[in-house]
Amino acid sequence: MKTHSKKQGLLWFIALLLLFIAVSYFAYQPKPEIYPSYVTVSPSPTGVKALYTYLKKEKEVKSWIHSPDLLPKEKHNQLLVMVGPAFTPEKKWMQQYINFMEAGNTILLMQTNPKGMFNIETDYIQRGSSQSDKWTKVKDENGKTYRAEVDSDIRIRTVKNDDILLSDQSGAIAAKRAYGKGQLIMAITPQWMTNEKLLKKDHLPLSFLLLKQGKADSILFDEYIHGGENESSILTVYPKWFLVLILQGILLVVLWLWYKGKRFGPLLSPREEWVRYSDEKIQAIAAWYLRGRRYQDSLRVQADYVKLLLQEQWQIPYSKDWQDLSPYFERKWLKMPANEIQTFLGGIAAILNQDKINQQEYLLWSRKLEELRNEVES
Known part of the structure; x- marks a missing residue:
């Protein structure tokens, strides 16, 4: 009788354990993978997977994950798309991008504020009551009007020989600048290419208008600019001589304080004097x-x-x-x-x-x- 009750209790325990495992399995919901913004593999609203997948069906399109010094400069009519760079590359890498354009290729830079890259200058604007509407009237170089979302309070400051591709009443939204045999296409609206906003209003035709400027045979989407490990550090941003000078200055200040100061640490007074x-x-x-x-x-x-x-x-x-x-x-x-x-x-x-x-x-x-x-x- 005791053996039977023990077996019955063991069966009940196994059944409850299996029930718990089954409930945990079906109730478990893995956390969604977090992607950086503007990357080609991201299905999130801030990714550009939809546009990347479509272009890949139409022509030769690849993602570029390497540093800019490895860009294929021997080829011509290539388009490198830089959508929402997460950081400004250091000077030596910027020169490699320029060499890539001078070899006869095109870079499409989509950045909310591109100042600091490729010597681009920008101007801040003040939004008036007429600009409070979410959708802005955008004109191309032929005067054709589009409706699009322009969130940036920045406008591109063009220089001589720049071609204004897109603009609104506040200034240039997209412009083209020659670099040797190639060219730079700069725009302040990276959100147009995201999964969330690509099909809203005229974002899709405007994105194609910018992509077609280079008349490229192949397209590269730059993923190097989205990797946090590639971001410039203080050791790479400033020259070595400047860092050495700063370190020596810090040491001199410490030694001067040590020389001038009578003591470091707490000042311990005799108890009798304190009382x-x-x-x-x-x-x-x-x-x-x-x-x-x-x-x-x-x-x-x-x-x-x-x-x-x-x-x-x-x-x-x-x-x-x-x-x-x-x-x-x-x-x-x-x-x-x-x-x-x-x-x-x-x-x-x-x-x-x-x-x-x-x-x-x-x-x-x-x-x-x-x-x-x-x-x-x-």
């Missing part, structure tokens, strides 16, 4: 006495305080003069001989009666009063 002079008012008064060389006033205050202690601890009347305290001291201050007590009391009485004392006298009698205070408080 006695923790009050800022006391510190201010002491500093005032020292700066004004009011040694006599300071010594009288100290002596008056000791007399108060003598009345509290040794029951010596406060009204008594210092030279009249000898009998009391001889009974209380047992460590001090009688003749030294009389000398001490006579000296303190004489110094307090003077109108002015110097620093040495002040330090001597202040130390003796401090010894008396310690004896009274002990």
Whole structure:
């Protein structure tokens, strides 16, 4: 009977375990893969997979994942599409892109603000009430009007011999510039080519208008500009001599601070000093006495305080003069001989009666009063 119940319990356990596994399997939903914006393999709204897939059916189209120095410059009539670069390549790579164009090829740069790439200059615009509409009227070089979304507050600043391909009432949206045997097509609307907005309004024909400018036999989509590992670092952006100069400057500043500073780290004061002079008012008064060389006033205050202690601890009347305290001291201050007590009391009485004392006298009698205070408080 016990064996049967054990088997039955084991079967129930296995059944529940299988049920749990089945529910977990069907209920599990893997997280969607996160893609960078404007990459050709991305099916997300910000990717360009739809346009890339369509073009691949029409002509020779590939994605380019290598550095620009490996671009095939021996071929002509190639179009390199740079959609929404994630970073601005360093100077040596920008020169490789220029060499690629001068060899007879075309680069289509789609960047919201292309300033800093290929010596492109831009202007900021202020959107008026007429530009608050989501869709903007865009004209091509022949005067044909399109409806498109232009989110950028940037317009391309054209130079002599530039051809304006697309524009609105605020300025140039796309332009063409010659580089040797090739050319650069620059536009500020990379969102036109994304999966989400490619088929909205006239984004598709406008994208084809830009792609056809180069009359290319083959198209390369630059994926190198979307890799975070390819981004320029501080070691590559600035020249080596400048970095060495900065490092030397930092070391010199540290050494200068070390030379000028008296110490590094916390300032540890003796506990007695901290306890006695923790009050800022006391510190201010002491500093005032020292700066004004009011040694006599300071010594009288100290002596008056000791007399108060003598009345509290040794029951010596406060009204008594210092030279009249000898009998009391001889009974209380047992460590001090009688003749030294009389000398001490006579000296303190004489110094307090003077109108002015110097620093040495002040330090001597202040130390003796401090010894008396310690004896009274002990």
